[in-house]
Each structure stands twice: as structure tokens, then as C-alpha cells.
Amino acid sequence: MESKRGYTMRARGDAKAATRQRILRAALELSEEKMTIEITLDEVASRAGASVQTVLRHFGSRDGLLDAAVALASADVEEERRAPAGDAAAAVHAVVAHYERRGDFVLRMLSQEHDPRIAAVVGPGKLLHRAWVEEMFAPQLTARPDRAAVVDLLVVATDVYAWKLLRRDRGLTAATVEARMLALVNAILARP
Template identity: 45%
Template sequence: MKVPASRPYRMQARAEAQAATRVRILDAAAELFMAGWYDEVTLRAIARSAGLSQQTVINHFGTKEALFTAALERFSAQRRAQREAPVDDVPTAIALVVADYDRMGDANVRALALEHRVETLAAALDGGRASHREWCERTFAGALDALRGADRRRRLAQLQAATDVLMWKLLRRDHGLSRKQTERAMAELVQALYPRRS
């Protein structure tokens, strides 16, 4: 039996439409999850924001938890790429991390407040902490090179703390520092952890 020539075209058009719908849902979900509290975001609100029915959202992702995880994975890949800096270029690295926190630091802080109540958030934040640790190891390698064992673990913890979202919150939100002053304060903390050159 011969397949009509238009059938593969229709199948491709349908797959492209489904992919575009999926992206609309992910974009709407990311926007709402970043703007509000996780436990207050509903599939109904995401569907409304995407201009779709709630059933369409469910057909694509099933549950709010699955949708959150998919949106986070997509967003995290973009975020990692935006944070990459030359190794040991502290000013550039700090400028990138502060820009990142200015975009989504408030959402991170809200997630931290709920992590002990919402398993999905706890898993996401654990992944974020591991990613931040790897970023610090890679980006500030010169601050760690000569250290081993407990000394290296302590220095890495210090680098993580100096560039953590809670440090950003303390400087930027609690103390009201400008973006430039926040960058300068964090860079000074990180540079103090590098070995002194004689």
C-alpha cells in the first residue's frame, strides 16, 4: 500500500507543533516558578499563561513536579553556559554570577525557604549546590591548586560561601548594595582566598 505523499509532511508538521507547544509550556512555567512561590504555582496558571488548556499541559508533562523538573533542566543548561568564565579571572566570574543572581536569586531564596517541605525543590537545590561547587573548583582553580585534604575542602567551602546566592542576598537585598558594589565585595572575598604572591 502506497503512503500518500502528504502524510510524512503532516506528521512532521504535527511533531513541530507539539515541540512548539512544549516550549510554550516550559517558558510559561519557568516564568511563573521564578516569579512566585513554588507551592502557589498551579498547572492551571501555567496553562493560562501559555494560552493553552490545562489538559494540554497535563498531556505534555503529567504533573507539576515533572513540569518543574523539565523547566529546571532546560533553564539550568542555559544558566551554566552564561556563567562560564576564564579560569582565575575573578572579576569576570563574579560579574557573571552576580548577573545570574540578579536574574533569579530571589527565586532561589524562595526555593531555599521551602526545600524542607517540598521534595522536588530539595532535589533541585541539591543539584544546584553540586553544580555551584563544580563551578567554583573549575573557575577558581588557582585558589585550590596547592591545597590537599581538609585544607582544600575548607577553601572550596569558603569559595562556595563567598559566591553563594545567600551572600548575594545579604549584600544586594539586605544591605542594599548596588550591583557594582556587590560585585566588588564578592570579588574581594574570593581574591582574599588566593595565595599571596611574593
């Protein structure tokens, strides 16, 4: 039989973890609504149903909070973009769905990359996209003498800016954007 103290300690630990997640999610929600520089600890705490002191106890500082939020968002992004390697249609579908969810946020972050803190976020994001391309299209890239060039082209064809040009600037539907991105990807992969 478990002691009352053991149960109480586990319940406190669970409550602490839940509070931490609420704070992180609040920070991420706010970053989708406004520039990162504009986000205050008061806003995060209020949205999370916590005090500023609680936020500071969990993360130490505003920078600590933002670093933890970036790490959580990166994990979310990797999960959202998951598709079977070698399935071009599934990869393009996943990346367009990801952009539909986060594309405007990503573009807002890219517009702030002159800020060293934001540059530290978007730089790894660019590397993540390239790694995603190499993973998703690995079977089609094997033994290609022009592999580096093909990866470059696939990065461009599936980039958030390609989505922006078609979806935001042209006003096309998500399904049409997906079809056009897939046409680009297939044309690139068909290159001799």
C-alpha cells in the same frame, strides 16, 4: 521532492516542540512570581496559551511538568554562569549577573526547602554551585594542600546569601556587590 505527509509531520513535530517550550517557560515564569506549591496547571496552561489537557499530554502530571522545568532551569543556570576557568573577575561577574536575574527566585526556593520536592531541587543546586567554584577556580586550586578549605571559602564568598546580604540587605549596587565579592575571592586565593 519531499512528500506533503513528510512536511506535515515535521511541521507538527515543530509545533509540538514549541508548545512544550512555551509550557516550560510559563512554569518557570510563574515559579519566579510565587511559591511553587501555589502554581496550578490552569495558570501554566493559560500563560502558555494551551489547555490543561495539552500540559498533561506533554508532561503526564504536575510533578512531571515541574521536573522538566527544573531540568530546563538547571541548563539555563549553567549557561548563565559560564566563564573562563581561572579568571576570577569573569567568574564573579557571571555569578553576580546570574543572581541579579535569579537571586530572588533562588532565595524563595531555599525558603521552601523543607518541602521534599523543593529540597530535591535546591540540593542539586548547592552541589552545582560547589562544582562551579571548583571549575572556575581550578587553575588557582591546583596543588594547594588546603584545597578543600579554599573551595569552602570560595563557595561562601560567591553564594547567593553573600549576594543577598550585600545587595538586598545593604542595598548596594550590583557593581559594588561584584567588587566586594571579587575582593573576597582574591583575598581567599591569596592566602598562603
